[in-house]
Amino acid sequence: MKFDPMVPIWLQVATALKQEIVTGYLPPGGKMPGGRDLALQYGINPNTAARIYQELEREGLCATRRGMGTYVTEDTERIQRLRTEMARAAMDRFLSDLRGLGLSGAEAVQLLETEVQNHAEE
Amino acid sequence: MLKSEDIVRRFGAKTAVDHVTLSLEAGHVYAMLGPNGSGKTTWMKMAAALMKPTEGRMLFQGAPVSVESRRHVAYMSTEPYFYSWMTVRDAGRYYDDFFEDFSMSHYEELLRDMELEMSMKTRTLSSGMAAKLKIALTLARDAQVYMLDEPFNGIDLLARDQIRACILREATPEKLLLLSSHLVEEMEAIADRAVFIRQGKLIEVCDLEQLREQRQQSMADRYREIYGHAEVAQ
Amino acid sequence: MKALLKYEFRKTWFAKLIFLGITAVAEIAFLIGIALGPAHETGERLVTIGALVLFMVAMFGVFIIGVQSVLTLHRDMNTKQGYMLYMTPRTSYQILGAKTLENGLSILLSGAFFFLLGFLDITLLFSRFGTLQQLWDFFQDMLHAINKEITLNTQTILCLTVSFLASWLATVSMAYLADILSSALLNGKRFNGIITFLIFILLSVLLGWLQDVLQPARVAIDAGLLIRGGVSLAFSVLLYCASAWIMDRYLSV
Numbered sequence: 001m002k003f004d005p006m007v008p009i010w011l012q013v014a015t016a017l018k019q020e021i022v023t024g025y026l027p028p029g030g031k032m033p034g035g036r037d038l039a040l041q042y043g044i045n046p047n048t049a050a051r052i053y054q055e056l057e058r059e060g061l062c063a064t065r066r067g068m069g070t071y072v073t074e075d076t077e078r079i080q081r082l083r084t085e086m087a088r089a090a091m092d093r094f095l096s097d098l099r100g101l102g103l104s105g106a107e108a109v110q111l112l113e114t115e116v117q118n119h120a121e122e
Numbered sequence: 123m124l125k126s127e128d129i130v131r132r133f134g135a136k137t138a139v140d141h142v143t144l145s146l147e148a149g150h151v152y153a154m155l156g157p158n159g160s161g162k163t164t165w166m167k168m169a170a171a172l173m174k175p176t177e178g179r180m181l182f183q184g185a186p187v188s189v190e191s192r193r194h195v196a197y198m199s200t201e202p203y204f205y206s207w208m209t210v211r212d213a214g215r216y217y218d219d220f221f222e223d224f225s226m227s228h229y230e231e232l233l234r235d236m237e238l239e240m241s242m243k244t245r246t247l248s249s250g251m252a253a254k255l256k257i258a259l260t261l262a263r264d265a266q267v268y269m270l271d272e273p274f275n276g277i278d279l280l281a282r283d284q285i286r287a288c289i290l291r292e293a294t295p296e297k298l299l300l301l302s303s304h305l306v307e308e309m310e311a312i313a314d315r316a317v318f319i320r321q322g323k324l325i326e327v328c329d330l331e332q333l334r335e336q337r338q339q340s341m342a343d344r345y346r347e348i349y350g351h352a353e354v355a356q
Numbered sequence: 357m358k359a360l361l362k363y364e365f366r367k368t369w370f371a372k373l374i375f376l377g378i379t380a381v382a383e384i385a386f387l388i389g390i391a392l393g394p395a396h397e398t399g400e401r402l403v404t405i406g407a408l409v410l411f412m413v414a415m416f417g418v419f420i421i422g423v424q425s426v427l428t429l430h431r432d433m434n435t436k437q438g439y440m441l442y443m444t445p446r447t448s449y450q451i452l453g454a455k456t457l458e459n460g461l462s463i464l465l466s467g468a469f470f471f472l473l474g475f476l477d478i479t480l481l482f483s484r485f486g487t488l489q490q491l492w493d494f495f496q497d498m499l500h501a502i503n504k505e506i507t508l509n510t511q512t513i514l515c516l517t518v519s520f521l522a523s524w525l526a527t528v529s530m531a532y533l534a535d536i537l538s539s540a541l542l543n544g545k546r547f548n549g550i551i552t553f554l555i556f557i558l559l560s561v562l563l564g565w566l567q568d569v570l571q572p573a574r575v576a577i578d579a580g581l582l583i584r585g586g587v588s589l590a591f592s593v594l595l596y597c598a599s600a601w602i603m604d605r606y607l608s609v
Contacts, residue, residue, distance in 0.1 A: 005310040005340030008331050039293070043286055045151055045314040046293050048331060172442055173608035192445040203439035205367070219359040220444040 001042055010051040013042050017052065021061060021072055022083045029074040032062055123148045123298045124169055124195075124267055129178035131164050138164040140322035141178070148266070149295040152327075153313035154302040155345055161322040162302045163200065166269045169300075170197035182267070193222065196265035200272045202252040204244040210255060211240040217259050229262035235284055249276040257285060261292055268292060269300045274308050286312050306342045316341050318348050360446060360454035367428050368421070368462070375417040375466075379473075382409035386477060394485045403481065410477070414470035418463055418521070422528040425459040429532055433539040433607065448604035452532070456596050460525050467521040471514065515581040522585035522592075523563075529595040530559040536599045540606035563591050 001016065003009055020026040032053075033041055039049040053070055056062045060078055064070045073079065098108045124146045131139040139161040146152055154162050167173040168180050171187040182191040204213055210233065217224045233240065236254040247255060253276040260268060273289065274282055282305075290312055293299055300317075303309055310330070318325040325348055333339050339347070386406025392399025432438050441451050482489040496508055538552035545551075567584045575583070 003311055005307065005342060006334060006338055008334040009311055010331060036294075040287060040290055042311075043283065043290065044311045046290070046295075047150065047314045048311075051331065167608065170443065172439075174605070189445050189447050192443065197443060199436070199439055199443075201436045203436040205363075205437060205440060207366070216363070216440070219362070220446070 009044055010048050010055060013038070013044060013048070014052045014055055016042075017056065018061065018082060018086060021079060022086060026072050028072055028076055028079060030072045032070045032072060034069055123183060124300075125181045126165065126168070126175075127179045127181065129165070129168065129175045129180055131161075131168060131173065132176045137322050139168070139175075142319070142322070142324045144317065144324055144327070146298055146300060146317075148298045150315050151289075151293050151299040151301065151313045152315045152317055153306070153309040153330075153341065154300055154317045154319065155306060155341070156319035157349055158304070160319045162319055163271055164322075165319070166197060166271055166300070166302065169267075169269060170195055172197070194265055195267040195269065196221075196260045196263045198256050198260040198268075198270045198273065200275060202244070202247075202249075202256060204252075204255075206245045208244045209240065210238055210242045210244065213244060213255065213259060214240075214262070217262065221263050223264040225262055225264060228264075229258060232258035232262055232288060235288055236281075250278055250281065253277050254281065254285070257288065261288055266296065267298045267300070271302050272304070273301060274303050274305045282308055306345050310341050313341070316344070318344070320349065357446075357450055357454060360441075360444075360450060361458055363440075364428075364454050364458040368424055368458070371420060371424055372462070372466075375413055375420075378413050379410065379417075382406045382413065383473070383477075386410065390480055390484050394487070403485070407477070407481075410470075410473070414474065417470070418466055418524060421462045421466060422459065422524055422531075425455065425462075425528060426531040426535065429455055430535050430539075433536065442607075447600075448607070449600040452596060452600045452603060456529065456532070456592070459528060460592075463521055463525055463528075467517060471517050475510065512578055512581075515578040515585075519581040519585035519588070522588035526563055526588040526592045526595070527560070529592040529599070530556055530563070533559065533595050533599045533602075536602055536607070540602055559595070563588065566591060 001013070003012055017026070017032075026032060032038075035049045035053060036046055038044075038052065039046040042049070053062065053064065057064060057070075059082075060073060060075070061082060062070050062072050095105075095108060098111075103111070126142050126144045129139055129142050130137065142161075142165060144165075154165075156162055164173065168175050169182075169187060171180075171189065171192055180187045182195060185191070187195070208216070214224075214226060214229045217229075218226055230240075236251075236258055238251060238255060238258065242251070244252065244255065253273070257270065257273055260270065270289070273285060277285055286308065289299065289301070293312075301309055301313065314330055315327060316330055316333075317327050328344070330341055333341065333344055337344075383406065385402045389399045389402030389404075389406055392402070394400060432441055482492070499508055534552045534556040537555060538548055542548045542551055567587045570587050571580055571583050
């Protein structure tokens with residue numbers, strides 16, 4: 001994974017993990033890599049890796065069972081909510097980009113619909 | 123774990139390290155930064171008990187560093203230093219003879235990672251391979267402190283990932299790692315703290331994630347800010 | 357200490373192996389010559405050449421072992437190779453001690469080896485070449501005529517050898533100290549080389565003076581030689597302590 005060194009690294013890895021949870025690559029109740037393994041896997045400092053789990057736990061996305069490791073939450077509703085949060089965030093970025101190009105909300109929706117159709121035809 | 127108290131080192135009229143008080147804790151990977159000649163190597167050599175300070179004290183776990191502390195402090199110098207008759211195996215045996223914490227099996231693993239052979243002659247190694255050998259020898263020790271002076275020097279882009287992985291494997295809560303490199307970007311993700319030194323003086327010690335969160339700055343950005351564009355290393 | 361000694365030996369074994377090889381070849385030539393006997397022309401020639409080479413190797417060997425040891429120390433202090441020693445958890449006293457011990461043992465053992473070999477070879481030579489024994493006796497008588505005290509027997513030669521080896525060891529120790537002083541304190545200063553050399557000369561003069569002062573006025577030749585050897589050895593120990601102390605305080609890689 002290539003990092004943007006100006007953005008907190010824990011945030012970048014946490015986002016990547018959230019994506020894995022949302023897509024089911026890390027299934028509900030599934031075991032997550034240990035802190036050290038996560039550090040080695042992403043090539044990041046172990047303290048940063050620990051911070052990521054703290055953050056994900058705080059958000060209720062995973063839980064650490066003493067002596068067992070960290071597991072993805074079994075609360076599928078929470079995962080569903082995460083998906084919505086992430087989609088919203090992506091949407092925000094999308095809309096603010098278009099606004100930056102001077103497009104109105106209605107124009108943006110129209111453009112989006114056309115693009116979705118184009119994608120479907122491909 | 124490693125601490126310098128108002129330490130000074132002079133070479134004749136030149137002051138290489140100028141009243142540096144610095145305390146490094148276990149469980150962290152520190153990046154020591156500064157342009158060439160800013161005193162990083164001199165500070166490390168004093169911490170490795172290879173050089174005596176002109177003034178001040180260098181402490182390892184509360185006691186002044188000495189021959190004794192070398193048992194627990196692994197230092198890797200920038201330059202290769204092997205005897206010309208040595209093979210990679212001989213170099214390992216040498217460490218095995220002198221350091222109780224050296225593990226031959228760990229050494230073998232590291233050599234595999236670094237794609238080095240036991241039978242290679244140290245004299246004929248390319249500079250990149252010699253650099254890898256130094257790292258393998260140093261990390262094969264189960265020390266409490268590892269100080270690597272320019273571990274990425276001479277190592278090509280592809281092998282740097284390997285080196286970073288090997289370094290990270292040693293980064294446990296009980297250990298202290300101190301890396302110096304002018305390849306600042308190579309250390310962004312593996313270090314969690316940075317020590318900035320300029321002209322022998324300590325400028326600051328900062329937490330890298332905090333730097334990114336609070337100032338939206340990378341370690342390289344901070345480096346540029348401190349040393350100015352003229353001095354930014356290649 | 358064992359590990360340090362092992363690697364000090366490892367640094368110098370090659371030269372020693374070469375000397376051992378030459379010694380073996382010369383000794384074989386000598387023995388073949390002895391076996392052929394005095395009547396045989398080739399035999400006589402082999403004995404002469406063999407003996408000559410053996411004598412040269414004995415002198416040069418002991419000399420070069422010392423010189424090589426000084427050169428190794430110089431390299432260990434002035435090149436990056438020094439890390440190999442100074443990064444280890446060993447004190448300057450141990451590091452220099454291993455060097456001194458390795459060198460001292462090498463000099464004394466090779467001295468003893470060549471003395472024994474010479475003794476055996478000469479005994480063998482006299483038993484086969486009777487005329488040489490007569491020549492030797494004549495030489496002895498002549499010496500005795502010059503000075504009543506001198507009788508060149510095995511004991512005197514042994515004392516002479518011991519005294520020579522000890523003073524050579526002291527010389528090497530002086531070179532150590534001079535070199536360490538120059539690396540640790542004078543490095544980069546002007547006239548570094550000349551000052552180092554002067555220190556060496558000064559130490560030699562000091563040793564000579566000490567030997568003269570400490571030797572009692574009326575003493576047998578053998579005892580006198582042994583006293584001089586003893587002074588050399590004691591002086592070497594002092595030099596070692598001073599060198600290690602300087603190394604410990606002032607030397608850095």
